[in-house]
Amino acid sequence: MMATIMKPYLVSFLLAFLIFVVISPAIQADLVENFENLYGEAKGEVSEDFNGVKDEVKSVFNGTRRILRRAPYRGPCKATNPIDRCWRCDPNWAEDRQRLADCALGFGRDAIGGKGGRFYVVTDPSDDDVVDPRPGTLRWGVIQPEPLWIVFARSMVITLKQELIIQSFKTIDGRGFKVRISGGAGFTIQNVNNVIIHSLYIHDIISTNGGTIRDSTTHKGLRMRTDGDGIVVFGSSNIWLDHLSMSKAVDGLIDVVQGSTNVTISNCHFTDHNKVLLFGANDNYMPDKGMKVTVAYTHFGKRLVQRMPRCRLGFFNLVNNDYTHWEMYAIGGSSGAQILSEGNRFTAQNAHEETREVTHRASMNENWKSWTWSSVDDEFRRGAFFTTSGNQHPDLTQYNYGMIQHAPAHMVTEMTMFSGALGRCRVGRPC
Ligand SMILES: *[C@@H]1O[C@H](CO)[C@@H](O)[C@H](O)[C@H]1NC(C)=O
Numbered sequence: 137m138m139a140t141i142m143k144p145y146l147v148s149f150l151l152a153f154l155i156f157v158v159i160s161p162a163i164q165a166d167l168v169e170n171f172e173n174l175y176g177e178a179k180g181e182v183s184e185d186f187n188g189v190k191d192e193v194k195s196v197f198n199g200t201r202r203i204l205r206r207a208p209y210r211g212p213c214k215a216t217n218p219i220d221r222c223w224r225c226d227p228n229w230a231e232d233r234q235r236l237a238d239c240a241l242g243f244g245r246d247a248i249g250g251k252g253g254r255f256y257v258v259t260d261p262s263d264d265d266v267v268d269p270r271p272g273t274l275r276w277g278v279i280q281p282e283p284l285w286i287v288f289a290r291s292m293v294i295t296l297k298q299e300l301i302i303q304s305f306k307t308i309d310g311r312g313f314k315v316r317i318s319g320g321a322g323f324t325i326q327n328v329n330n331v332i333i334h335s336l337y338i339h340d341i342i343s344t345n346g347g348t349i350r351d352s353t354t355h356k357g358l359r360m361r362t363d364g365d366g367i368v369v370f371g372s373s374n375i376w377l378d379h380l381s382m383s384k385a386v387d388g389l390i391d392v393v394q395g396s397t398n399v400t401i402s403n404c405h406f407t408d409h410n411k412v413l414l415f416g417a418n419d420n421y422m423p424d425k426g427m428k429v430t431v432a433y434t435h436f437g438k439r440l441v442q443r444m445p446r447c448r449l450g451f452f453n454l455v456n457n458d459y460t461h462w463e464m465y466a467i468g469g470s471s472g473a474q475i476l477s478e479g480n481r482f483t484a485q486n487a488h489e490e491t492r493e494v495t496h497r498a499s500m501n502e503n504w505k506s507w508t509w510s511s512v513d514d515e516f517r518r519g520a521f522f523t524t525s526g527n528q529h530p531d532l533t534q535y536n537y538g539m540i541q542h543a544p545a546h547m548v549t550e551m552t553m554f555s556g557a558l559g560r561c562r563v564g565r566p567c
C-alpha cells in the first residue's frame with residue numbers, strides 16, 4: 137500500500153532532479169549525496185492496527201494538555217547510573233572534558249569522538265553560509281578533518297539553515313551552558329565513525345530544502361530535501377548520543393539506518409513526538425543485520441506516540457529505561473529484529489485498553505513468532521504487557537562486548553532522574 141503512495145512522489149522527485157541537473161551546469165558535477173535518504177517506504181509507514189486511537193493521537197498535539205513536570209532536583213549532585221558516575225559529580229569536570237569519552241557503555245562504548253584532539257569553541261550561533269561557514273560557527277567545527285572537541289562559549293540557540301553534516305572524530309559537548317538546536321534542520325552523521333553528542337536540547341526540527349552544503353574542508357555536495365529528523369545516523373559506527381533532550385521534529389527524533397552499528401543512546405529525555413526512534417528503515421536492507429544499538433537510562437516521556445524504538449534486522453538492547461507515555465506502542469519491529477528488554481519500567485496510560493501492550497509487530501503473517509523478543513526483569517504498571525517471542529535463551533556471545541548489566545527495574549526512576557540535557561550544569565561546579 138505504501139508503495140503506491142510513495143511512487144508518484146519518487147517519480148516526480150526524480151524528474152525534477154534530472155531536469156535540475158541537466159539545466160544547471162554549475163552543479164552538474166555534484167551528485168545528490170543524501171539521495172538514499174529516501175530510505176524506503178518504511179519511513180512513512182502508518183500502522184493499520186491503530187485506527188481506533190488515531191484521533192486521540194492527533195489531539196495530544198493540540199498543545200492544550202497541561203504540562204506536568206518533575207520538580208527540578210535542587211540537592212547535592214547525585215550520579216545515579218554507571219555512565220553518569222564516571223564523570224558527573226566531579227566539580228572539576230570541565231578541566232578534563234575529554235574524560236567523558238571513556239564513560240560510554242553499550243554498543244557505542246568505543247566511540248571516542250574528538251578525544252585527543254584540540255578544543256574548538258563555538259562563539260557564533262549563526263548558520264548563514266552552509267558552503268563556506270565562518271570560523272566560530274558550529275558548522276565550521278564539524279567539517280574539519282582533524283579530531284575536535286567542540287564546546288560552546290555561552291548559552292545559545294542555533295537554527296540550522298540546512299542539515300549539519302558531521303565528520304568523524306568529533307564531540308559536540310554542550311556542558312556548561314544551555315545550547316539549543318532549534319527551528320531549523322537537524323544533524324546528519326553519514327558514512328563516518330566516532331561521534332559523541334552530549335548535553336544539547338534539540339527540538340522543533342523542520343524539513344529543509346537542500347542544496348549545496350559543505351561536508352568537509354575539501355568537499356561540498358548537493359543534498360536534497362531532508363525529512364526533518366533530529367539526528368540521522370546513516371552508514372556510521374561508534375556513535376554515542378548522551379544526555380539529549382529532544383522533542384518535536386517533523387519526522388523522527390533519531391534514525392539509525394543503512395548499516396550503522398555500535399551505537400549507544402543514553403540518558404536522553406524524549407517528549408512531544410510521534411515517531412521517536414527508528415533503527416533500520418528497510419526490511420530488505422540486509423547489512424542492517426549487523427546493526428547493534430543500546431538504549432539505556434532514557435526517559436520516554438510526555439506525549440510520545442510510537443517507535444521507542446521501531447527495529448529491523450539487527451540486535452537491540454534496551455536497558456533501565458523509563459517508559460511513561462506511549463499512545464500507540466513502545467517497542468516495535470519487523471523482519472526478525474532481535475530485541476532484549478532488560479530492567480525497563482513500562483507504565484501504560486489508562487486511556488486505551490488496546491494500547492497497554494508495549495510491543496507491536498509489523499508482520500503480515502505468523503513469522504514474528506520466531507523473532508527473539510525478550511523481557512528480562514522489566515516492571516509493568518497499569519496493565520502494561522510485553523508479548524515475548526522466539527528463543528528466550530539465545531546465544532549472546534557475539535554481543536557480550538556491548539551488553540550493559542541491568543539494575544532492578546524499581547531503580548529506574550532514580551537512574552533516569554537526570555536524563556536529558558544538563559542545562560543547569562556550570563563550569564566549576566558538579567554538573
Ligand atoms: C484537538 O483538536 C481537535 C480538532 O480541532 C479537537 O476535536 C479536539 O477536541 C482537540 N483536543 C484537545 C485535547 O483539545
Ligand SMILES: *[C@@H]1O[C@H](CO)[C@@H](O)[C@H](O)[C@H]1NC(C)=O
Nearest residue numbers: 243246329373374397398537
Ligand atoms: C563494533 O564493535 C566491535 C567491538 O569493539 C568491533 O569488533 C566491531 O568491528 C565494530 N564494528 C564496526 C563496524 O565498527
